[in-house]
Amino acid sequence: MSKHTLSVMVENEPGVLSRVAGLFSGRGFNIMSLNVAPTLEKGVSLMTIVAEGDDAIIEQIVKQLRKLIPTIKVKDLTELKSVEREMVLVKVNAEDSKRAEILRIVDIFRCKVVDVSADELTIEITGDQGKIGAIVNLLTRFGIKEIARTGNVAMQRSMQIDL
Amino acid sequence: MKLTGAQILLKCLEEEGVDVMFGFPGGAVIDIYDEIPNSKVEHILVRHEQGAIHAADGYARATGGVGVCLVTSGPGATNTVTGIATAYADSIPVVIFTGQVPRPLIGNDAFQEVDIVGITRPCTKHNYLVQDIKDLQTIIKQAFYLARSGRPGPVLVDLPKDVQQQTIEFDYPKEVSMRSYNPTKEPHIGQVRKVAKLLKKAKKPLFYTGGGVITSAAHEELTWLGQKLNIPVTSTLMGLGAFPGDDGLFLGMLGMHGTYAANMAVNNCDLLLAVGARFDDRVTGRVDSFAPGATIVHIDVDPTSIQKNVSVHVPIVADCKSALAALKKETEATLGDFDWAGAHKEWVDEVQGWSAEHPLTYKDDGKSIKPQYVVEKIYEITKGDAIIATEVGQNQMWAAQFYKYTRPNTLLTSGGLGTMGYGFPAAMGAQRAFPDKLVIDIAGDGSIQMCIQEMMTVVCNKLPVKIIILNNGYLGMVRQWQELFYEKNYCSTCMDAQPDFVKLAEAYGAVGFRVTEKKDVEKTLREAFKVDKPVIVDIRVEKEENVYPMVPAGASLTEMLLV
């Protein structure tokens, strides 16, 4: 079992998301996250799907996605050098005694405070899975009240160089 | 000239060469029905929408073309779902037009509204809701193109009533261009060469062919390869007829109810050439002991079929006809200098030995009527020159085992979904396509009752379909499982409360016969086939006859229960 990030370019037509989601549910594949938004090209959307499975399952997922009529292109980014980012909003408890420490963490991880109240801070985090995992972990002990995640967006790197 | 959406639909059908559609009207399609009398497209009024979709499917299978079905919104549309799933499972090209409530009402739980596009998403190749009259003609063009190209399948077009009423200039696109859909047709030639090489080295090659050979009309190429290179052929249920069933190289069907020879051949071959077949569980039995010693070549137009159930050594994504034609070209060159017949002679002898050792057979006590005997007689009388449809169950398996299909498109059967009630309406569609051919539905007494209402359709449209009921008073195939694996707990499989099928035929204005004695079987069949009307022949067969050989579910192919 391994995690794969798939970049799927589709015709932006009604029902396309449910075709993709239905493919996963109908065939018993597991989606870990799915992100959709328009691209520069008119009528084309990009989906970033993180899915988990063994090689045979991932191969089926990729083929089945390609088989959908509105699918233009499917890339398994796991096999390529790629950039992956996720955006997360976290609302943490921040009474006066903890506030300085939280701000220090925000600073170290180069995140942003986007909303403040007397006893809460809302923080915007952008990064790869490792960074997000680390900071969410650190913030947990202050008490996370709410969390909203976009799921991964990803892109193949321009240069596929092996160093 | 500006036309309404309804008029445009019919014009487009004419452009696509559609001469008949099967349907049932309703408020949401009444505008289309209003135009049908002005159109060249004939409409056959069925008695249930399931009949319409199966008939369109049977028409498609018998002709190799596209079948068309037209129904209303809501209940009309949902009544087609079983038939759509049936066509999808067997990759049959049909285009289904459903009416939909007017656009302003969509999503408001309007009268007879249902989200048929949502409901059929997983069982269509693709589907559309026409939201703008401007898209109508492109969508229809695409629907036909998608249905018949690549791996064929059903495509549904949902037409809101107000779109049918709007007008626009008629301008049917000549061509389809879809940036997202370009099925591979031609094989990778390097891979084909690899197969040709493997074939030369192989001592025990075997063709395992499926419905893809028939849908792509690759039967001539397959027959050439089998016969010239002396390679035995086994087929799935869906592939029957692609290779002549009366040729000595043909081993019959493989799998759960496959022949001893076919299953032994799979187990012993060293090169398995899977063509247009998808390693269905009814075929493979236990996957890990399927073709254990073989190098596996898999030719399929659908990449998702390859590596899905078994791992394959040489995958070839291509239309079966193109791939087999390429293989023919590769091997034809060596016909003179390589002794193909000799290379596989020993193997062919071995395989034919298995056929002789355990041929398809049954115990005949001379008293009761054995269902297999009836099927044999049908074959003898028709000399194989008929279109056979089947229902599902034991009748289907006996029709597959004891009738020899020598030509493609002559067996219409629900292989993938196993839909009881399929055969009769499918036969009706085939009979409409070939009015002068003998079209026979081999039926069970259970299945035939699922779409029996189409008796009225065949009678009033003068479609002289012959229904032969192998009447065992049971849901036989389920009873067989109960007998073999559930300690004879015959729960809900006894169907001895039955209509009088002869009177039922007569009530519809058809002809009915009943046969209770073996000596009358042949005579009655001959008589029935001569009648120029729809006929039901109710044949009281041995009640507890079983289908053999049988590989129990989940066992490997060599673990066969024999007669």
Ligand SMILES: Cc1ncc(C[n+]2csc(CCOP(=O)(O)OP(=O)(O)O)c2C)c(N)n1
């Ligand atoms: C629509 C549908 N419902 C249920 C089944 C399950 N099923 C498979 S075979 C069978 C028995 C069929 O009985 P009958 O038509 O009398 O044929 P026989 O097996 O006796 O030849 C049943 C119920 C099915 N295949 N299709």
